[in-house]
Amino acid sequence: MTRILLLSFFLFSIVSTAQLQSPSEFLGYELGTEFTRHHEVVDYYEYLAKEAPDRVKLTVYGQTNERRPLLLVYVSSAENISNLESIRQEHLKDTEGTGNSSKAIVWLSYNVHGNESVSTEASMQTIFDLLTSKSSYLENTVVIMDPCINPDGRDRYSNWYNQYKNAPYQVDPNSKEHNEGWWNGRSNHYMFDLNRDWAWLTQVESQNRIKVYNEWLPHVHVDFHEQGVDNPYYFAPAAEPYHEVITNFQRDFQVTLGKNHAKYFDANGWFYFTKEIFDLFYPSYGDTYPTYNGAIGMTYEQGGSGRGGLGVITKIGDTLTLKDRIAHHYTTGLSTIEVSSNNSDKLNTEFRKFYKNRSFKYKSYVLNGNSDKMDALKALLNKHKIKFGSPSKGSAKGFNYATGSNGSAAISDNSLVVSTNQTKGTLVKVLFEPNAKLSDSLTYDITAWSLPYAYGLDAIASTSQINAQPDNKSVSQANHGDIRQDAYAYMSEWKSMKNARFLAELLTAGIRVRNTHYPFTLDGKSYQRGSLIITKADNKHKNDFIPKLTEIAAKHYVKLQSTPTGFVDSGKDFGSSYVQMITKPKVAILSGKPTSTLRFGEIWHFFEQQLHYPLTVIDSDYWGKVDLNDYQILILPGGNYNNAISENQLKKLKEWVKSGGKLIAMGGSINGIDGEKGFSIKKKEIPKDSTKNKPKPHKNTQRERIKNAITGAIFKTKVDNTHPLGYGYGTDYFTLKLGSESYDYLKNGNAVYLESNTKPVSGFAGSDAQKKVGNSLVFGVESFGKGQVIYMVDNPLFRGFWENGKLFFANALFMVD
Structure with a gap:
């Protein structure tokens, strides 16, 4: 590849064995002069599949929340495409040590972050050249391309940019077209970061993609990204830490690929860096998850992202254009395929070794x-x-x-x-x-x-x-229990999200439910705090009570116990004040600045896709005009709340809580409501060590800083499971702590807390950070007038995968009263 060849890729192709139209010819504008909307990208790939069906196979592997199709495109030689299924099966035999595969399998994933939009544009030029000038790479290689992992985010960005850009465009980074709003294009519909969901599979895009990925398990996987506009290009090899399971070959082949990329970048005078920032450790990325499944998994990062637009001035005065960004991703994409094609035998041999040679401590x-x-x-x-x-x-x-x-x-x-x-x-x-x-x-x-x-x-x-x-069953197929027509009441345990979903649907269906705030035994069975009690008397207004209850219990695999009496063997009877009606709360959540889109999205997704309970979204732009008395619960997601809540807004919040409202403050939102003018929670203060004022070498600055950091470590905490916030839990809980910010114990209501021993059971926590989080609150409740403030210092809904934290959030909604 020469400088002339790279320049020519923006020109109309005049030589093509199949006379295919280039992306520019098909779209009607020069690639890199507009942002292509997702449906137009789909149109181009459908065109290629129609015009070159012997070399291109297009499949739809799913649909996003906003009903956009998720595409996979297989491109290879005519012979390989005609034998695609046999190639796949022979390749998978290599995982069992019985295969004899000779083809290299390369999977290219584009646009996982919607506003890192250049890679989808580059994908179209890449496949066009694979079908024309670079077709020789495909003789022994199958390339699988996902043109856009995140269509909802991509269209959110491209539509926003097309709406706000100047004509033709403005390179001044202060211009509106370079500054997205709160809900930017990075995330998917539910504001999740899809690049951190490969292992947890909380999102529909990830769930559908992983089905097909596991049907192929490619040799090489590239995840195309963008970073800040002032950063040069990043490609493999990755930075430390590498997880210890990563093989020497996986490490070495990253170097082989990186040197080939460097050859082309050097020839064009393009800046790049390697072995920094982007490591191979956390398992849920688009580079690590493939790596832990035998691939050479890599992230490629181009400067630009949402601030790049069609062109922007960098801090050194250069202009970075979308054309530049396309050229860089196009180059590393083709270079990856080139190296894979040239090393197909080695890739197959080492892939077999990956699945054969294991020696793990724990079996x-x-x-x-x-x-x-x-x-x-x-x-x-x-x-x-x-x-x-x-x-x-x-x-x-x-x-x-x-x-x-x-x-x-x-x-x-x-x-x-x-x-x-x-x-x-x-x-x-x-x-x-x-x-x-x-x-x-x-x-x-x-x-x-x-x-x-x-x-x-x-x-x-x-x-x-x-x-x-x-055992391949996903769910214990328990029946819905003994629902007798003549029963006085029906009882259910409270111990998991299954019970929470059951309760949520009962309340939504208009069925009245009570819970017990005291343990009891009845008919030889023990029921713990939080257990649900559904009486006939409470639901005499509902004609279809028994059929509806039966239907909902069966749907959630909840086993109900019938009883002919409200007189318990021990504990509190069903008419006691300790057995209270659970109100059907109307819940609102604050969106917009100062909340974090990720933290907001976790809660939004929890309500709609996990709990299935209605949620009202109130934006910060107008929440001062909303009558909070219409809601029983208000949730403040984590974010940067420093000085974000005015005195008048805080006064309004306090009056609402005092009159009976329930405020759930999570993570950084606690900073917005603590202090002298807020509620009683106080930030934990640690006496300063005078020895730390000694001068230290500049090179050690980063190392010194991490002494105060906690990079997602697991700590063992104590749980007061007699408190409604702790119902359904034992006396211990393992929390995922994401930072060292900590708060003193409350006067009362410390439901989950850290004691003095704060060494993490897993993960990294700096020495100073460990001191700071000792004897601090994790989850607690402050009574304030007739209402409550629920503090969640740690995030029980983090990325949707911390399953054991979710019942705490359900308790905050339904049990704390």
């Missing part, structure tokens, strides 16, 4: 606990094609997650075993290991995610292989 993970949480974990494992099983009764010895030391646990019929002795064994090790080994504490994302902690399950990591019978 089996044995899990016990809440069956509902176990079902939630099984559902995730099935999506990843991770096998699990039911072991024979006995005991397991190994590392005990609850105690942080070696121990043993009984194995019952309800236990679950996940072994590393399977095709997805490396991924199992990464997702389940108690504490991932960090080669460098300077990392790009959270450093702890172990699934037993995330799902609230007791676990033993055993160095022995524990045999188990295969």
